[in-house]
Amino acid sequence: MKNEGGKASSKGFVERSFNALGRTFKLGGPIPELREGEELVRKTISLCPTCCRLLPAIIFERDEKIWIRKICPEHGEVEEIYWGDAKLFYKALRYEAKTKPIKVKYVDAKAPCPFTCGLCPYHMTYTALANIVLTNRCDLSCWYCLPGDQEILVKENGVVKLVSIEELASGRKYSYRVKVGDIEGEYSIPENLEVLSYNSQGRLVWTRVRKIFRRKYKGKIYTIRTKSGKEVKVTPEHRILVYEGRQLMKKRAENISIGNKLLSMFKIPEVKGSFNSMDLIKELRNIPENYYGKIYVHNINSVKTHEMKKHFGEKVYLWKSKKYVPLKVLYSTNYVQYNQQLCYLGLDAATYRIPVVLKITPELAKLVGYFISDGHYTNKDLRITAKDEEVRKDIITTLKSLGLPYSILLKEGKAPQVVIGSRLLRLIFKYVFKIPEKAPNKRLPKQVFEFPLDAKIALLSSLFNGDGYVIKGKRHLSIGYASTSKGLIRDLSYLLASLGIFSRIRRVSKDKNKLARHDLYKLYIAGKDLVKLVNLIDLKTSHKRKLHGLNARREVRVDKIGDCIVDEVISIQVEEYEGLVYDLEVENPNHNFIVNDGILVSNCFF
Structure with a gap:
């Protein structure tokens, strides 16, 4: 070992260099400081993961975990989990034995530890058990990520809502930084935030989110679609749960192939609405x-x-x-x-x-459903197109019960419109319920999962009476709902799943219709789930007529594993992307959560 001596750094620490293993290494760096909410466990020596510089490091407790932090003058601060459970760490410390030098050396000390491999005179560990060091450095598994438009069902402060991960991440304080090589990011520790995670018993359960992570990204994004119409977008290295050989395994998105079988939601826990x-x-x-x-x-x-x-x-x-x-x-x-x-x-x-x-009464929810199906905003009122006479009469009856002003607009060659002359109600629909303008952007009210059950039923009734349809064949019977709004179909899918009703989604490309300006999304329900829906909601006469004689149906033909189904991949698209990407760490030993249309993916943990 050749030590080139030390020199004082302008940054306040002594820096040395030495030659080992055919290259020059540096030693020395600033001593990391503790931050608010952290408790020092001990000081130690560690390595920069990029240049292998020997650095002073601190081991500390935070959030019931043990962490290690070091600062490389060239590559910045690195913070990682040292022990995943603080209680287990302190329990293990009880068995820590006092060390003493080994009696027989096998190699000479040619460089500082760990650059001399083997039992050198510096060695202070008894040979008792095999020590296997596990690291995620080999595949950078901590950098799984989702683009910001991917949506996730969350329970925040007890309120259930479907939001984009970008919306979920915005407005939070990102106090923690992580960096591995050229990749760096930041994370926030949220409070009272839960997502749906798949547990060891096969159930989708609400699970605490420990961290929200984000970073800048430029590269490929994979869009994976399944047979049941589900879709998710991820970075190439993101792990997705794949069902192979009757076992679940995690596979990088870039390694997934058409025909692979993923897990997607079949049903989710019922949300007992408190938004009365x-x-x-x-x-x-x-x-x-x-x-x-x-x-x-x-x-x-x-x-x-x-x-x-x-x-x-x-x-x-x-x-x-x-x-x-x-x-x-x-x-x-x-x-x-x-x-x-x-x-x-x-x-x-x-x-x-x-x-x-x-x-939030059934009458108000019913009006919301009719508006989402066939309504639109003007500058001063709300209008609902109602070609079906029974639907039109139901809308008028609902408006009378709510005490709202209305009129009927008749134009030759066009379907009648019910005009609701309330600018105040227009503001409530647009800015309180947050129902966007124009059909391709329509969504269910943001608060819909917290609606009382009778209001949810009324909303579903008017949705299926407004834009719903029944398909009846010799060997097939189903009820469907069509919209150019992908988000609306996703909302409806989650709402039905919360009531124990499984639905499939089919996308009809606008390329198949020369007059179409948008893709069309069709949600449909069959089998026993059709019976559940028909017994739950109040359908108009024309729907009931087609469903006349509906008897016991068999289960839909899907392979179920607990609360999820085995869902085959039917297409994979790759596109370039530049912007922020996000991920979560959840408090689940299986490290997973449901995202976007209900596909199960692995979470980030670092």
Whole structure:
């Protein structure tokens, strides 16, 4: 070993170099510091995974795990799990024996440890058990990733919703950095966040998310589609659960072939909705601010005129006498007293009112379903195309029960439209329920999984009565729903799965129809699941007529493994991508979660 001596670094540490194994190595680096929430276990020496520089390192406890951190002057900070369970680590320490030098050496110490391989004079470990060091360096398994548009069903603070992983990751504090070679990223530790994970008993269960990870990426993205119509997009190295030889194994996306069998959701845990009502004063904060002055809160208790006059002038006396104030006043002052249960909202001079506490009733949910199926926004109202007379009458009956104004628009050669003359309801549908404009963008309300059961049933009834259809053949019977919105079909698939109803999805390419501008997505239900659906929802007469005589059906022809099915890969597409990619670490020994259309993938752990 040739030691070239040490020199003081301008960064405050002593740096040395030495020759070993035919190359020059460096020794020395800054001592890492502890951060908030971390407790030091011990100090040690470690290596930079890129250049093998010997570095001072700290071993510490955080989040019930043991970690190691080191800082290479050339390649930056590296932080990794040292022991996955802090309790087990401390338990193992009880068996730590005092060390002493070996009596017989096998090699001379030609370089600092670990550059002399074998039992050298520096060796201080008794030979008792074989020590096997496991590392994920060999395949960079910690860098699994999903593009931001992939969606995931989450339970955050007890509320279930379907969101894109980009939306889930945004707005969080990313306090932790990781770097391996040229790849670097960051992660956040969320609170009260769960996703669906496949456990050892074959059940999809809510599982805590330990980390949300993101990094910049430029390269290939694989789009994998299955026989049941499910789809997922991942980076080439992302592991996906594959069923081979009656066993589950993890395979990189780039190694998956057509004919491989994945796992996708069959059913998911029922969500017992707690979203029985909502406070519109709170929810309407998301609308454009120019509406704040146009919406009035009626039936308020009192107004502190003296204090408010300084800000709003003489008009406060009118507000007090009429017992109303503009919504913007409530958002900007604390001088108005009101009882939410007794107040109503109105827009400008409109005579109709909507309660501040809006109840999620079956009637309201039914109207939402009809609007999603055949409705659209205008600048001042909502309109639902209703060619079917029975559907049109049902919409009118629903509007009357809700006390909403309506009219019928008739144009020669076109289907009748039910016009709902409520700009306030338009704002609620668009900014509170977050139902987007235009058919290819339609989605179910963001809160739909938390709707009461009777509201979910009413919503499904109007959806299938609006854009649903029945296919009846000699040996086949199914009910379907068609939309140009892929997101809407995904929402519907998850909602049905939460009610124990399995559905398949079929994509019809726009290339097959010269007049089509968008792909068409068809969701259909057959077998025993068809019986479940028909017994659950209230279908219109024409559907019932086709389903007349429906008797016991057999199970759908799929191979089930617990709450999932074995789902064959039918196509794989590769495209170039540049942007952020994301992943999760979940608290499940099997390290997996359900993503996008319900496909089971491996999680990131590092």
